[in-house]
Amino acid sequence: xxxxxxxxxxxxxxxxxxxxxxxxxxxxxxxxxxxxxxxxxxxxxxxxxxxxxxxxxxxxxxxxxxxxxxxxxxxxxxxxxxxxxxxxxxxxxxxxxxxxxxxxxxxxxxxxxx
Numbered sequence: 861x862x863x864x865x866x867x868x869x870x871x872x873x874x875x876x877x878x879x880x881x882x883x884x885x886x887x888x889x890x891x892x893x894x895x896x897x898x899x900x901x902x903x904x905x906x907x908x909x910x911x912x913x914x915x916x917x918x919x920x921x922x923x924x925x926x927x928x929x930x931x932x933x934x935x936x937x938x939x940x941x942x943x944x945x946x947x948x949x950x951x952x953x954x955x956x957x958x959x960x961x962x963x964x965x966x967x968x969x970x971x972x973x974x
Contacts, residue, residue, distance in 0.1 A: 861926045861927060861928065862926065862927065862928070862929060862952055862953075863898070863924070863925075863926050863952070863953040863957075863958050864895075864924070864925055864926070864927065864931075864932065864950060864951065864952055864953060865922065865923070865924050865925075865950070865951060865953055865957070865961070866886075866922070866923050866925070866935065866948065866949065866950040866951075867920065867921065867922050867923075867948065867949050867950075868886065868920075868921055868939060868945050868947065868948035868949075869908070869912075869918035869919065869920055869921075869945065869946050869947045869948070870882050870883075870918060870919040870921065870944050870945060870946070871913075871915060871918060871919075871943075871944050871945075871946050872905060872915055872917045872918050872919060873915075874919070874944060878944075879919045882942070882944050882945070883900070883902065883921050883923075885938075885942070886921075886923065886935065886938065886939070887900060887923060889934060889935055889938050890923065890925050890927065890931060890935060893927065893930070893931045893934050893935075894927055894928060894931065895925045895926060895927030895928075895931045896925060896926050896927065897923065897924075897925050898924040898925055898926060898961075899922070899923070899924040899961070899965055900921070900922070900923050900924075901921070901922040901923075902919075902920075902921055903919075903920035903921065903922060904919065904920065905917055905918070905919055906918065906919075906920050912946045912947060913946055915946065918946055918947070924953075924961055932950055935950065936948065936950060
């Protein structure tokens with residue numbers, strides 16, 4: 861099992877419920893193909909560094925998961941087919957990235973408790 865992290869940007873013209881539906885869809889794609897979700901974060905509406913499809917903002921999502929390499933092709937095909945996703949990036953985490961992600965999650969959990 862490999863550790864992966866995927867970030868995708870959803871078009872800003874959708875309602876909150878529609879945005880959540882998109883995020884749930886891709887989480888479902890991962891779990892249906894044998895992956896296991898480690899962490900999911902909604903970063904909210906953010907300004908893009910440059911306009912994409914004449915849009916200057918987008919809803920950002922991060923999903924960390926474990927699974928086999930074959931999940932990536934399926935996931936990225938689904939990203940390309942969904943017109944609500946304007947950009948995506950998926951990469952395999954090495955041991956240092958996994959360690960960093962665990963520390964970051966712990967730090968976020970401590971902030972939320974305070």
